[in-house]
Amino acid sequence: MKANLSLFIFLSILSHLNFGCIYHQTKEIPNELGYAEVEVQGANKDEAERNAKIEMIGLILGELVQSQSIIVDSNSKDYFIESSREGLIRNFKILSDTRLRDGIKLRASGYVSKKLIGNALDEQYKFIGKPRILVLISEKIGNKTIEAGNTGSEARFISFFPGFEFLNKDKVLEISSKIKNYSQSIESEIFRNKVVESAVNENCELVLLGSYEVRQGGTIVEGSDMRSTFAGFSYKLIETRSQRILAADTIKGGHPAIDLNIGSDKAIEQILNVLVPSLKQQLASKWQRGYTINLAIEGMNYDSFVDMDISKTIRSIRGINSVTERGQDSKGRILLDIEALFNAGRLYSSLRDYKDRLGFSFHSKQIEGNSIVIEAEKALSPQRSE
Known part of the structure; x- marks a missing residue:
């Protein structure tokens, strides 16, 4: 009898521990991990697996973008994969593979760590900074027109995007004063170009140009003070480095209100x-x-530049995507176009950090917008990393 009782107690404890463990695992999956199942193609198995992981991360990033105040760009998925982060995707499985004439097709599944993606984004922001955006939205509320640069619509828009760094109010007012003599229609190419030019000088990556118009309609119910409100918001979102219009639309809305200003806010x-x-x-x-940052090097002959393999060293700096040599200008300066994830000021700081590896000392002569001019001083003993 005692033996049976002891066995019963032991089994009860074991059962409790097992159920507790199962509960913990099922709880973790929806809270910390996102399940993804994808079908992709690649030239070979390695490329197909990489594409599958990028696709999985993209699916979970999409969920995070919708549910949280996270801002990502189209390069971030590659950034996470190239970072080779342990545990980013768990239980990666190839469910099926099919040989094609020009490669392989895979169906794969896995669990993507939302927590690690969030940590990676935080780390990326620490390294290259949060994206900076200039917002200019003009308003017409009834018969009252308010020029872009200091409107309530701008403040409301900014409050919806905590993942961005917005240009400070003083700079926005300075820019708006420069463009006040131009037609502030977002359809005006001259106006857009002037704004983008100012945004580039302030190291803004994006520009949101918009116009918000509200008018009041008639009473909703006879004998009531409640009136209909008709509103429309037109905008263009512009990438400053390419001047591409990433998005453009007009969205209609409205909210019944006694007062036009209250209706406008709603x-x-x-x-x-x-x-x-x-x-x-x-x-x-x-x-x-x-x-795209233009770097000019003064005080160095081209043979030394080539012999020291300076382009290759600059290309090895984290956050540099490409370096293009453009030869020399009429002043004998060596010209480079550098594609980087950060602005000119940050690039100059990185060049200073890499001074020993570059093999020469230098000082800045000009850092303005996306242009840097440095003057070479003397050659050092380069410390190159393999």
């Missing part, structure tokens, strides 16, 4: 609730973070 809230998820998705699919 309507812009309604419109932004519709706009923001769509805008985030378009950023994730179309936007490519980065800058």
Whole structure:
């Protein structure tokens, strides 16, 4: 009898521990891991597996973009894969593979760690900074017109995008004063070009140009003071480095109100609730973070530049995508076009950090917008990394 009782107690404890373990695992999956199943193609098995992982991360990133204040661009998926982060995708399985004439098709599944993606984004932001955006939205509320640069619509838009760094108010007012003599229609190419030019000088990666118009209609119910409100928000989202229009639309809204200003506030809230998820998705699919920075080197002959393999060393700096040599200008300066994830100021700091590896000391002569001019001083003993 005692033996049976002891066995019963032991089995009860074991059963409790097992159920507790199962409960913990099932709880972890929806909270921390996102399940993804994808079908992709590649030239070979390695490429197909890599494409599958990129696709999985893209699916889970899409969920995070919709549910949280996360901003990503189209290059981020590759960034996470290339980072070779342990545990980013767990239980990666190839469910089936099919040989094709020009490669292989895979169906794969896995669990993507939402927590690690969030950590990776935080680390990326620490390294290259949060994306900076200039927002200019003009308003027409009834018969009252307010020029872009200091409007309530701008403040409301900014509050919906905590993942961005926005240009500070003083700089925005300075830019708006420069463009006040131009037609502030977002359809005006001259106006857009002037704004983008100013945004580039302030190291902004994106520009949101918009116009918000509200008018009041008739009473909703006879004998009531409640009146209909009709609102429309037109916008263009522009990538400054390429001047590409990433997104453009007009969104209609409206909210019944006694007072036009109250109706206007309610309507812009309604419109932004519709706009923001769509805008985030378009950023994730179309936007490519980065800058094209022009670097000029004075005081160095071209033979020394080539012998020291300076382009290769610059290319090895983290966050540099490409380096293009453009020869020398009429002043004898060596010219480089550098595609980087960060702005000119950050690039100069990185060049200073790499001074020993570059093999020469230098000082800055000019850092303005996306242009850097440095002057070589003397050659050092280069410390190259293999």
